[in-house]
Amino acid sequence: MAIQHRHSEQLNSAFYALSDPTRRAILARLASGEASVSQLMEPFELSQPTISKHLKVLEHAGLIEGGRDAQRRPRKLAPLAMKDIADWIEPFRQQWDTRFNNLDAHLAHIKNQET
Amino acid sequence: MPAQPHTAETRLEIDRSAHTIRMARVFDAPRAAIFAAWTQPEQVTCWWDPAGEPLTTCEIDLRPGGAFRFVSKGRPDMPFSGVYSEIAPPDRLIFEAMGATGRVVLRDVAGETHMVVEIQCRSAEHLDQFLEMGVQTGTSQTLDNLVAYARGRSIAIDEPA
Numbered sequence: 458m459a460i461q462h463r464h465s466e467q468l469n470s471a472f473y474a475l476s477d478p479t480r481r482a483i484l485a486r487l488a489s490g491e492a493s494v495s496q497l498m499e500p501f502e503l504s505q506p507t508i509s510k511h512l513k514v515l516e517h518a519g520l521i522e523g524g525r526d527a528q529r530r531p532r533k534l535a536p537l538a539m540k541d542i543a544d545w546i547e548p549f550r551q552q553w554d555t556r557f558n559n560l561d562a563h564l565a566h567i568k569n570q571e572t
Numbered sequence: 573m574p575a576q577p578h579t580a581e582t583r584l585e586i587d588r589s590a591h592t593i594r595m596a597r598v599f600d601a602p603r604a605a606i607f608a609a610w611t612q613p614e615q616v617t618c619w620w621d622p623a624g625e626p627l628t629t630c631e632i633d634l635r636p637g638g639a640f641r642f643v644s645k646g647r648p649d650m651p652f653s654g655v656y657s658e659i660a661p662p663d664r665l666i667f668e669a670m671g672a673t674g675r676v677v678l679r680d681v682a683g684e685t686h687m688v689v690e691i692q693c694r695s696a697e698h699l700d701q702f703l704e705m706g707v708q709t710g711t712s713q714t715l716d717n718l719v720a721y722a723r724g725r726s727i728a729i730d731e732p733a
Contacts, residue, residue, distance in 0.1 A: 469696065472588040546584065549703050550595075552622050553689070554582040557597045559619035560609060564601040567615075 467519055471542055474518035479503070480511050484534065487521060491533035586703075591693040593702060599685045603662035603678040606685055610665055610676055616642060620652075634659060640667070650705075671698060 474480055483497060497508050512532055515521045519538045523530050585594045599606055609615045613630040620627055621644040629643035634656065641653040654669025665676040675690040693699040 469700070472586065472696070476588050546586065546703060549593075549705075550582060550584040553584070553595050555622040556620065557582050557595075557687075559622070559624060560606075561599060563609060563615065563619040564599060564605055566618075567605065567609075568601065 467538075468542065468545060470514075470518040471520060471538060474514050474520055475542075477511070477514075480515055483508075483511055483515065484520060487532060487534045491531040493531045496531075586699070588696055588699065591696050591699040593691040593693070593699065595689045597687050597689075598681075599687060601685055603680055603685050606678055606687060607662040607665065611659070611661075621645065670702075672702065 475484075479501065482501065486492060486497065486500065494505060494508050494512065497503075497512075498505055501508065503511075512521065516523070516532075520535055521532045522535045523532055581597075583596045585596075586592075587594060609619065611632060611634050613632045616632065617627040617630040620630070620642050623644065623646050625645040627642050628645050628648065629641055629651070631639070631641045633639050636657055636659065638656050639653065640656065641651055643651045652669060654667045654674070656665070656667045657673075658664060658666035663678045667674045671694055673690075673692040675688075675692070677688045677690070679686045679688075691702060693702055
């Protein structure tokens with residue numbers, strides 16, 4: 458489990474970054490292709506400093522990365538970061554999913570006994 | 573005969589600001605049957621262990637302030653134990669376990685039961701610990717438990733009551 462522990466700081470900041478609806482919307486926008494700050498300002502009707510602040514949080518969390526063009530600094534998704542989060546949660550979900558599958562089968566069993 | 577089987581999936585949502593883990597699932601059974609399955613030891617023992625083994629210990633003192641203790645065969649070192657705080661059949665069961673508050677809420681929707689299980693932790697760090705327990709126990713169980721009964725189906729967690 459060393460990998461998970463090594464990533465836990467990163468996960469903390471990723472979950473924090475994901476807790477804000479504007480930042481989730483920015484991520485959704487970037488999922489359809491990279492965009493610069495000015496390109497992000499328009500759809501979200503936010504000021505440049507506000508967008509920059511959100512981008513800084515997303516960047517710090519490792520969820521997005523800057524493009525090559527330093528002048529325009531277009532941002533794009535860091536797809537592996539999202540996968541890390543999903544991979545981290547999945548075993549927990551699977552454990553409860555299996556438990557609820559058991560419950561489901563148990564309920565069906567009881568129902569069959571009654572009829 | 574049971575109805576047409578549908579794909580089982582438990583929806584999981586993490587609300588980090590409220591440090592709460594929320595899981596939702598639909599069952600083709602009445603609320604009372606599910607409430608009983610959560611609160612009668614002879615029933616809990618049948619389904620609690622994800623490995624599919626009967627519990628080695630399943631004690632339930634079903635009253636506010638009453639204790640429960642579930643011990644699975646594979647993890648005798650990690651009992652699931654706590655104290656009930658609210659028992660309101662057939663729709664609500666609340667307990668304190670491992671420093672967190674657990675809530676089981678059952679809603680009747682067109683003859684099916686929508687179940688939401690919430691684990692509200694003390695802090696974001698505490699929530700991480702809960703999820704990490706899943707990582708630790710879940711990985712081996714993923715290999716052990718490829719058997720799925722596939723009769724429930726997922727629901728949207730945030731749908732209106």
